Amino acid sequence: MNADEWLRAFAAELHQRRVAVDAARHVVAEAATHLREGGGDPWLVFGPPPSYAAAIVESIGTTPGPRPGPVRLHARGITKRYGRRTVLRDASLTVRAGQIAAVVGANGCGKSTFLRICAGLVSPDAGEVSVSGRLGYCPQQGGTADFLLPDEHFVLVGAGQGVARGPARRAGRAAARHLGWDAEGDVLARHLSGGTRQKLNLTMSTLAEPDVLLLDEPYQGFDQGSYVNLWDQLIRLRDEGRAIVVVTHLLNQLDRVDVVLDLTTAQPGGRS
């Protein structure tokens, strides 16, 4: 990791810790100046980006993040049975504008089902979901068309909102760049790597500018850099006032989210 990479990682860490944008810029610039004048390995001079960012936060505090806005998603008493097996029992979740909620739990505890119910793709046996504004949904896999180019996906999604081709393509490429992906190539979706295809999947779900964004393990096949970009993007969307629900099994991300719904503890045994 060279100095520039270190600085980028550090900036991302500050951003994720909700350090005010201006303050973060100053701190990063100061570190850059120091490295330029004194040289040295940033890992020795400042330490790992996360721990230096933590030290900075301790010194200057964080912005009292944008206050959560009105409720955007309200799921209450969601119960779902498949045959005799109860996958979800009385699960509830409230997410406001400007919040990220994580849905966690062991494999097979109904995380994806819960999300699909919130998206209105599956009916629950009991319970209701209220959504205000537009809904975006990114499935775990298979939300793309194998024989279409990325640009054509953007056009297809854009047309749903009445967006013309040119603007839809530009919006899609811009959203893809946020994930560190250059979507201009002439590669069919079926020939994209798993991680890149997932980026296409994600880009499609954010393209319609949803007020509520539901993501089902959106980072499958991502490398470390893409993973950092993803969280940057999610935090940017949150700060724009979107309500985001992420299904995840990576517990180390939980300090970055505002609400956690743990479906494991909610249903001991998981059987009726």
Add this chain to the structure above:
Amino acid sequence: MNRLVTVAEMTLRELARRRGVLLLLLLMPLVFWLIRRDSHVGQSIRALLLGISWAVSTAALFATSAAREIEPRLRLAGYRPHHLYLGRMLGLWVLGLAVSVPFFLLTVFDTTNLRYAGIAVAMLCCVAVAAPFGMLIGALLPRELEGTLLLLTVVAMQMLLDPASSGAKLTPFWSSREIGTWAVDHTDDGYLTRGLLHGLVVTVLLTVTVAGVFAVRLRRRRHLHHVPLT
């Protein structure tokens, strides 16, 4: 309208890139036709029509299965169910017409003394019926293999049933056979009228059924309430 056309266009683009499928699509009617060419001319034309029906409905089946995962999210992105199924059907009809043209020319150059308009209308019927038929099977059967087997059964049945029997009228592609007979054997106009009527009714029935299936599958679920933005 724009949404409809966009779905149609993407359907065509997808199919156009499945070169293998496209090739088989053209090969199937050709083979059917070649095998029967030495026997009665009516046999070869009938086989050709059946081949087109089979090819277009298979394409429709594949297109529908491939779109199964992406459709719910397009629905969320602002498409209504009718944009999705009508757009797809439109794309398939265009594809079917494109596939039919070379075969129509083939009959024109290869055979004399036919009612060529009748051949064209029969092909039109094949394409009109095949698109919603393949889509319906694709919508009802989740896996392509099962759908293909069902299609095969229908086409075989079509081939083996005596067209005069009452059961034959229940098969989807009876119209093209009837009109084909009119075109080849110069039978009375009753054949043409019956065929056209059959083709029209079957197309409408199938389209309405496809609409029903899509409306149910992509319906707004009752548990989900949309509240205006505050």
Add this chain to the structure above:
Amino acid sequence: MDSDRRGQWLRGVLDLCVLALLREGESYGYQLAQSLDAAGVGPIQGGTLYPVLLRLQRTGLVTAQWRAGGSGPARKYYQLTDDGRAALHQGGNAWLAFVAPVTGIVTKGVEG
């Protein structure tokens, strides 16, 4: 010397050292680190120094402004405020009052 222990001492007194250095005039991070090293305190890493500077700035003991240096890049210069002067006076005296008896005890222990 046990660098861990030195680090602990520094943590308690680095802000005072910085305030004292700034009494002689405005300065920037890298220069402060070099001054501290030159004074014999030992090398201070940026990761230790800047959080202290930021805390001093936040509590109003120093102010800062970005300025282009003579030839080099833009630097963030820190200046002591009146509050900072007062804090230096008070904290400095407290440190001296603390360190004198410690020195006495330790001196006796080391020499005896």
